[in-house]
Amino acid sequence: MNKLTDTAVRKVKGTEKPQKLSDGGGLFLLVEPNGGKYWRLAYRFAGKQKTLALGVYPDVSLADARSRREDARKLLANDTDPGAVKQAQKAAQTALTENSFEHVAREWFVRHSPNWKENHSSKIIARLEKDVFPWIGARPIGEIAAPALLAAIRRIESRGALETAHRALACCGQVFRYAVATGRAERDPTGDLRGALPPVKKDKHFAAITEPKKVGELMRDIDGYQGSYIVKSAFKLSPLLFVRPGELRKMEWKDLNLDSAEWCYFITKTETQHIVPLARQAVEVLREIQPLTGRGKYVFHGERDHDRPMSDNAIRSALRRMGWANDEMTPHGFRAMASTILDNMGYKQEWLERQLAHEEPNKVKAAYKRESWRMYLPERTAMMQAWADYLDGLKAGADVIPLRVKV
Numbered sequence: 001m002n003k004l005t006d007t008a009v010r011k012v013k014g015t016e017k018p019q020k021l022s023d024g025g026g027l028f029l030l031v032e033p034n035g036g037k038y039w040r041l042a043y044r045f046a047g048k049q050k051t052l053a054l055g056v057y058p059d060v061s062l063a064d065a066r067s068r069r070e071d072a073r074k075l076l077a078n079d080t081d082p083g084a085v086k087q088a089q090k091a092a093q094t095a096l097t098e099n100s101f102e103h104v105a106r107e108w109f110v111r112h113s114p115n116w117k118e119n120h121s122s123k124i125i126a127r128l129e130k131d132v133f134p135w136i137g138a139r140p141i142g143e144i145a146a147p148a149l150l151a152a153i154r155r156i157e158s159r160g161a162l163e164t165a166h167r168a169l170a171c172c173g174q175v176f177r178y179a180v181a182t183g184r185a186e187r188d189p190t191g192d193l194r195g196a197l198p199p200v201k202k203d204k205h206f207a208a209i210t211e212p213k214k215v216g217e218l219m220r221d222i223d224g225y226q227g228s229y230i231v232k233s234a235f236k237l238s239p240l241l242f243v244r245p246g247e248l249r250k251m252e253w254k255d256l257n258l259d260s261a262e263w264c265y266f267i268t269k270t271e272t273q274h275i276v277p278l279a280r281q282a283v284e285v286l287r288e289i290q291p292l293t294g295r296g297k298y299v300f301h302g303e304r305d306h307d308r309p310m311s312d313n314a315i316r317s318a319l320r321r322m323g324w325a326n327d328e329m330t331p332h333g334f335r336a337m338a339s340t341i342l343d344n345m346g347y348k349q350e351w352l353e354r355q356l357a358h359e360e361p362n363k364v365k366a367a368y369k370r371e372s373w374r375m376y377l378p379e380r381t382a383m384m385q386a387w388a389d390y391l392d393g394l395k396a397g398a399d400v401i402p403l404r405v406k407v
Contacts (some may be wrong), residue, residue: 003024052082108178134173148255173188207328208334220397228314237286246312252265261282279387
């Protein structure tokens with residue numbers, strides 16, 4: 001019997017019926033009618049005729065197929081069934097894949113994500129895919145020790161995203177505990193890393209988003225917030241007014257004139273009177289909440305005590321619930337967000353400074369400004385409306401390009 005050649009294997013075509021081209025020693029090429037070519041080994045073991053798949057041509061060449069035939073014959077010479085060995089290897093590989101960190105993490109995510117808000121779950125899986133899977137995703141979860149996990153988390157820390165690193169570590173801890181519960185790991189190594197990351201310190205400059213695409217994502221998150229209606233209303237006003245968080249949560253109805261679209265109040269921090277022009281969108285938010293809180297003192301009263309303003313942590317907690325880390329965005333960051341973008345759009349610095357009500361280091365100028373709190377009011381009114389419209393465009397997903405304002 002003539003052995004096969006590379007040329008013969010390459011040129012053979014499919015016919016109406018499957019063909020078997022023998023190479024000797026039980027090895028043959030099975031050619032299907034559709035032209036598919038498969039290497040097979042016919043052998044006997046324990047008195048039974050069996051067939052072993054050796055691969056697909058051309059991925060497995062003639063030389064490779066012959067080498068695999070010899071490996072199988074060595075097993076047979078040692079009274080071992082090569083088919084059983086292949087099944088055991090396949091089962092081991094399947095078990096390895098199903099026990100990998102990524103497989104277990106995705107299984108955990110599928111089970112728990114239906115109980116999360118969509119914007120929260122999308123950030124969880126994105127964080128895993130970006131910062132964790134590339135480094136430890138393929139490893140068996142039961143074999144991942146604390147040093148290997150820490151090395152992956154350090155990569156996040158090294159780019160300055162310390163809070164994100166803490167969040168990723170906490171998320172990994174949940175995956176490991178799920179693996180323990182399902183019998184694929186013996187323990188959660190994240191406990192060994194307690195104290196390995198430095199604590200998150202509040203940045204005096206406050207993290208803020210200034211990239212338009214991310215601002216649009218944040219605006220959509222705010223619009224879809226599912227928490228308290230009072231907190232959601234304050235949340236909606238945060239980017240529109242960009243006042244200090246404490247000033248917003250202590251907003252009083254007596255200081256508002258919705259017909260004139262103005263909010264006038266005294267700032268204790270700078271000891272100055274201040275006026276905030278209210279864009280149409282801000283007035284709409286306030287009119288909608290007025291039937292709920294309009295009879296009380298505060299626009300955003302506390303959940304339990306209506307005689308007190310809402311918690312100073314309410315907006316921050318809302319940001320966290322939606323997946324925005326402290327090193328990405330803070331309640332105070334709405335001021336930096338508006339200031340940066342409006343400055344890039346070409347609005348005069350003195351208008352922005354007046355609207356932000358920054359403390360004046362020069363006491364003489366400060367005394368003058370206390371008497372000029374309505375300074376640049378027409379210009380600031382137009383700026384605040386343009387800013388609200390710009391945010392609406394970003395929220396809608398429009399490709400809004402800040403045009404420089406001619407001033």
